[in-house]
Amino acid sequence: MKHLLSTHDLALPDALRLLDTAEEMAAVGEREIKKLPALRGRTVVNLFYEDSTRTRISFEAAAKRLSADVINFAAKGSSVSKGESLKDTAQTLEAMSADAVVIRHPASGAPARLAASGWIDAAVLNAGDGTHEHPTQALLDAFTLRRHWAKVAGTGSPGSDLAGMRVLIVGDILHSRVARSNVWLLKTLGAEVTLVGPPTLLPVGVDTWPCTVRYNLDEALADRPDAVMMLRLQAERMNAAFFPSTREYSRRWGFDDARLAALDTLGLGDTVIMHPGPMNRGLEISAAAADSVRSTVLAQVRNGVSVRMAALYLLLAGGTHDDPAAPTVRANPALSPTKEPAV
Amino acid sequence: MTGAEPTPGNGYLIRGASPLGGSRQDLLIRNGRIVRVGAGAAPEPGTRVIDADGLIALPGMVDLHTHLREPGREDAETVETGSRAAALGGFTAVHAMANSSPVADTAGVVEQVYSLGQRAGWVEVRPVGAVTVGLAGERMAELGAMAESRARVRVFSDDGICVSDPVLMRRALEYVKAFDGVIAQHAQEPRLTEGAQMNEGEVSAVLGLTGWPAVAEESIIARDVLLAQHVNSRLHVCHVSTAGSVEILRWAKARGIRVTAEVTPHHLLLTDDLVRSYNPVYKVNPPLRTADDVQALREALADGTIDAVGTDHAPHPSEHKECEWAQAAMGMTGLETALSVVQHTMVETGLLDWEGFARVTSTRPAEIGRLAHQGRPLTEGEPANVVLVDPAARWTVDPNKMATMGRNSPFAGIELPGRVQATFYRGHPTVLDGALNAPLTPAAKETAWTG
Numbered sequence: 093m094k095h096l097l098s099t100h101d102l103a104l105p106d107a108l109r110l111l112d113t114a115e116e117m118a119a120v121g122e123r124e125i126k127k128l129p130a131l132r133g134r135t136v137v138n139l140f141y142e143d144s145t146r147t148r149i150s151f152e153a154a155a156k157r158l159s160a161d162v163i164n165f166a167a168k169g170s171s172v173s174k175g176e177s178l179k180d181t182a183q184t185l186e187a188m189s190a191d192a193v194v195i196r197h198p199a200s201g202a203p204a205r206l207a208a209s210g211w212i213d214a215a216v217l218n219a220g221d222g223t224h225e226h227p228t229q230a231l232l233d234a235f236t237l238r239r240h241w242a243k244v245a246g247t248g249s250p251g252s253d254l255a256g257m258r259v260l261i262v263g264d265i266l267h268s269r270v271a272r273s274n275v276w277l278l279k280t281l282g283a284e285v286t287l288v289g290p291p292t293l294l295p296v297g298v299d300t301w302p303c304t305v306r307y308n309l310d311e312a313l314a315d316r317p318d319a320v321m322m323l324r325l326q327a328e329r330m331n332a333a334f335f336p337s338t339r340e341y342s343r344r345w346g347f348d349d350a351r352l353a354a355l356d357t358l359g360l361g362d363t364v365i366m367h368p369g370p371m372n373r374g375l376e377i378s379a380a381a382a383d384s385v386r387s388t389v390l391a392q393v394r395n396g397v398s399v400r401m402a403a404l405y406l407l408l409a410g411g412t413h414d415d416p417a418a419p420t421v422r423a424n425p426a427l428s429p430t431k432e433p434a435v
Numbered sequence: 436m437t438g439a440e441p442t443p444g445n446g447y448l449i450r451g452a453s454p455l456g457g458s459r460q461d462l463l464i465r466n467g468r469i470v471r472v473g474a475g476a477a478p479e480p481g482t483r484v485i486d487a488d489g490l491i492a493l494p495g496m497v498d499l500h501t502h503l504r505e506p507g508r509e510d511a512e513t514v515e516t517g518s519r520a521a522a523l524g525g526f527t528a529v530h531a532m533a534n535s536s537p538v539a540d541t542a543g544v545v546e547q548v549y550s551l552g553q554r555a556g557w558v559e560v561r562p563v564g565a566v567t568v569g570l571a572g573e574r575m576a577e578l579g580a581m582a583e584s585r586a587r588v589r590v591f592s593d594d595g596i597c598v599s600d601p602v603l604m605r606r607a608l609e610y611v612k613a614f615d616g617v618i619a620q621h622a623q624e625p626r627l628t629e630g631a632q633m634n635e636g637e638v639s640a641v642l643g644l645t646g647w648p649a650v651a652e653e654s655i656i657a658r659d660v661l662l663a664q665h666v667n668s669r670l671h672v673c674h675v676s677t678a679g680s681v682e683i684l685r686w687a688k689a690r691g692i693r694v695t696a697e698v699t700p701h702h703l704l705l706t707d708d709l710v711r712s713y714n715p716v717y718k719v720n721p722p723l724r725t726a727d728d729v730q731a732l733r734e735a736l737a738d739g740t741i742d743a744v745g746t747d748h749a750p751h752p753s754e755h756k757e758c759e760w761a762q763a764a765m766g767m768t769g770l771e772t773a774l775s776v777v778q779h780t781m782v783e784t785g786l787l788d789w790e791g792f793a794r795v796t797s798t799r800p801a802e803i804g805r806l807a808h809q810g811r812p813l814t815e816g817e818p819a820n821v822v823l824v825d826p827a828a829r830w831t832v833d834p835n836k837m838a839t840m841g842r843n844s845p846f847a848g849i850e851l852p853g854r855v856q857a858t859f860y861r862g863h864p865t866v867l868d869g870a871l872n873a874p875l876t877p878a879a880k881e882t883a884w885t886g
Contacts, residue, residue: 100641179757199759200632200643201713208712209757222761224643269643296648297640 093410095207095216096403098225099277104253107234107280112250113402113410114235114395120157121398130409131160134191139181140219141167141197146369147219147229150393151194154400160408163190178202182211190214192408200224200269215407223267229368230273232399234281236366236388237319239395244318244362255282260312262345263323263376264293264334270368271323275303288312289323289345292334309345313354321366322347322377342375352381364388445481446470447864449857452487452823454813456789462492464819467862472815485867487823490856491789494797495527495558495820497809499590499619499697500673500745501770503529503560505551506544507536512750512840514551514560520748520770520839522557522865525855527820528801528809529558529748529770532594533565540565540576542584549586556874557865561804564588566607566618570596575607582614589805592619594673595720597655599625604659608668615805617695619671620659622680623721627651632761634707634722642710644760647722649677656680660687660694671803672696674747676721678731685740695803697745698732700776701767701845705729709845715756715763716845719749736795737786743800746773750841768841772832774824775851782826783852789826808861819862828854838871 093106102110120128136155138148148164155162165185178197185193192215195203200222207216220226234254241257242249259278265271265287278285285303287294298305306312313320325341335341342348347365355363365377365386373379382389446465453459454472463471463482478484503517514531521529531548533539539548545562552560564581568574570593581588591611598604598620607618628651633639635646656672660683663670675681675696687694701719706726709717717723735741749766756763769776777796781787787795801810811817832846858866863875 177754177758178762179754197759199761201761202759204713205759208714222643272641272643295640296635296646297637300637301640 093406095203096227096407097204097207097216097218099227099230099273099280100225102227102277102280104280107231107277108251108253110231110399110402110406111235111238113406114231114398115250117401117405118395118398120401121394127157127159129159130405131155131158134160134408135163135189136160136192136194136404137163137165137185137190138219139165139185139193139195141195141202142220144196144220146393147196150396151219151400153397155404157397158401158404160404178206179209179211182206182209186212186214192217192404194219196220198222217403217407220269222269224269225273226269227273227277228396228400228403229270230277231403232392232396233274233321233366233368234277235395235399236392237278237283238281240364240388241318253281254278257283257319258286258315258317259283260286260288260317260320261323262288262309262320262347264325264329265289265298265323266293266295267326267329268323274321275301279303286312286315286317290335290341293329309351310354313351314358316358316360317363319364319366320347324368324370325372325376338375346376346378347381348378349380352378352384355386366392369393445479446483446862447859448476448478448482448484449487449492449821449823450484452490452492454492455793456491462813462821464821464859464862467819469813469815469817469819469821472813485823485857487856489827490823490825492813493525493789493793493822493824494810494813495822495858495860496525496774496796497800497804497806498526498529498746498748498770498773499671499743499800499804500594500699501529501531501748502534502750502766503531503548504750505535506547510752514548515555516838516840517748517750517770518552518555518557518560519871520768520837522858522860523838523855523871524770524772525774525822525824525858526558526770527822527858527860528561528804528806530561530563530590530804533563533592534570534595538565538569539563540568540570542577542580542586545581545586545588546584556876558860559806559809561590561806562586562588563594563619564591566591566593566598567603572596572598572600572603575603575610578607578611578616579614582616589614589616590619590671590803591616592621592673594619594621597621597623597625599655601658601662605662605666608663608670609666612668617669617671617803619673620655621673622652622655622659624651624654627654631722632718633710634724636707636725638707638710642713644710649679649724649728652677652721653679653683656683660684660692663694664690664692668693670694674699674702674721674745675732675735675741676702676724676728678728681731681735681740684735688740695742695799696740697743697800698736698741699745699747700769700773700780702732703729703736703780704776705845713760715758715760716767716843716847718760718763718765719747719767719845720765733780733784733786736781737791742795743803744773744777744795745800746770748839750839751843753842756843766843768834768837768839768844770839771837772844772846772851774855775830775853776846778826778853779851819859821859822855823857825854825856826852828852830854
């Protein structure tokens with residue numbers, strides 16, 4: 093794996109390797125000294141063309157826990173706002189010997205463009221591109237779901253998949269990179285995915301996706317999902333005639349108190365409620381749902397750091413998964429906090 | 436470009452070519468015309484003999500749709516470079532779209548473009564006049580003045596922008612009847628394509644790129660054929676790209692509506708699957724569609740529902756393509772690959788023979804553009820606009836070796852059949868041995884047939 097651009101092209105062995113590595117990284121996060129020397133001397137650039145404090149600090153924490161040097165390059169206030177092209181920016185980072193570029197960009201495909209252009213040799217991590225994909229978000233969601241699914245089954249998380257798990261993804265699918273990345277990854281891991289949203293916010297062509305599509309949230313809940321993932325409703329969609337009003341949207345597709353109660357009525361004791369954040373409380377999710385014991389919102393944030401550590405580690409220090417001689421993560425001395433790095 | 440050779444006093448004897456793929460003939464070209472067609476002609480002294488063994492002779496290709504970028508964007512293309520590319524591609528006439536800067540919406544600008552074409556001397560350059568002032572879609576440009584100018588404009592288009600106002604479109608269709616003009620519509624409903632990046636469908640759903648739905652093209656074509664019927668005017672539809680558009684055109688033609696249509700070479704070959712690379716070389720308007728659309732377009736071109744091939748040659752400077760998809764310019768080069776792509780998609784598939792090839796690349800576009808001296812049969816007394824093609828040649832497209840300034844060919848790296856060996860423009864070889872020879876010079880023009 094040279095880059096992490098999408099989950100659409102992520103094979104099951106790679107996905108499991110990322111998730112299993114993230115479990116190792118999570119263990120590091122529970123130690124008193126939360127730092128590994130694995131990426132000492134390596135440079136990770138956070139190249140953010142959109143404001144996203146949450147994703148940026150998650151990547152920053154991940155890189156720092158791996159001892160990498162981190163440079164934050166925000167498009168606002170930089171030469172980008174003066175019209176510098178992606179190519180010139182990329183070549184500037186290349187000249188500064190960046191080993192990995194974590195890119196958040198409003199244009200779908202910008203990370204793929206960066207990776208395929210030959211402008212730069214660094215590993216490219218997609219931290220969200222337009223309405224295309226957000227692969228580390230899907231990985232952290234899958235990581236969270238996998239832990240929950242293993243706990244319900246009474247087994248261990250490492251090595252397991254999501255076979256048989258039923259996941260609802262609710263809201264603005266059309267504009268959601270989180271939804272796209274989750275559809276592909278959860279399907280690869282064996283989950284059954286159902287999308288729920290207003291027909292105006294489901295893309296033309298969704299019928300070819302490996303999932304079920306429904307318009308009615310209550311009917312979808314009655315089908316006894318194991319997890320309900322609520323998507324953020326972006327402010328710019330609210331006045332763009334995709335639906336009559338935010339109140340109507342909230343009534344039909346918001347996870348409100350009545351739907352929270354319905355989970356109990358249906359006897360769905362183990363069903364979790366997810367949200368990638370930041371939440372619009374009272375719009376797509378009620379405060380009670382967001383704060384309930386079913387909510388995994390904070391676990392998702394926590395797991396995000398582990399998953400991003402795994403992605404950075406595997407791209408910058410890991411071998412290829414099809415190399416049987418490559419050392420496993422567990423055996424790699426670089427992962428031991430008490431030893432000097434192997435390199 | 437090789438050194439200019441003097442025009443032989445007794446013209447050119449093309450020996451052993453197959454006109455339209457038929458039996459081998461010798462063609463004697465002199466003073467701008469084909470003066471003899473037959474077998475076994477002996478060259479007179481001063482006649483240059485061109486061995487055309489194995490080559491097919493075709494009428495010079497006529498392009499209804501190019502962007503030569505001059506005046507205004509000479510960093511992208513000039514009339515000189517664009518018409519060199521045209522000659523190399525087997526064209527003897529090209530229409531230059533109006534979206535230059537300043538826009539070709541006055542007699543002055545179309546005469547400038549026309550003069551630049553004459554000065555270049557590689558092909559006949561026919562300016563297209565803008566339908567509306569500044570392509571703004573608000574009020575009609577002085578179509579009559581452009582028609583009466585030295586450029587004798589007959590094709591009017593706001594190409595790149597749809598004449599979406601139905602009243603304005605109706606008036607334009609009516610008005611050009613006064614001088615036998617035609618409105619060439621870029622069919623794109625603007626509200627349905629706000630921010631559109633690619634064909635709306637299975638691929639756009641995965642890529643998260645804003646969709647350009649087929650209905651945005653089809654709804655405008657449906658409206659326009661009904662308007663053309665209502666006012667009994669001539670309508671031409673630029674770059675038809677969807678199977679649904681083909682159905683509407685078929686219906687309209689069956690009703691006797693005076694509509695013609697063109698298809699680009701890239702829409703005959705490429706599909707939106709290529710966009711998965713996010714490489715903006717595949718960004719074009721209208722966008723690449725699906726395999727089903729490609730098949731429908733090929734069949735429509737074969738059965739005459741679509742009349743002509745138009746390249747929509749759209750060169751761009753590299754910085755307009757070396758960027759994110761959403762920021763990239765729309766358009767592809769096409770002049771130097773058109774013949775090969777049409778041979779590959781239409782002739783080698785058995786959908787068209789070479790006679791049909793000549794119909795869609797020369798005869799029909801010349802008729803639509805009202806170019807009296809183009810698209811003529813290869814018979815005695817006709818203007819000598821002739822291209823010699825080696826149909827057995829195969830070549831790999833390399834944009835760096837093209838005459839156009841644009842490097843944005845979507846066919847880069849693809850192996851294609853067919854090579855232009857020679858192009859005769861008004862009896863003068865602009866291309867010989869597959870390379871640029873010399874333009875038609877003012878001196879040569881005086882001795883050559885003048886139209």
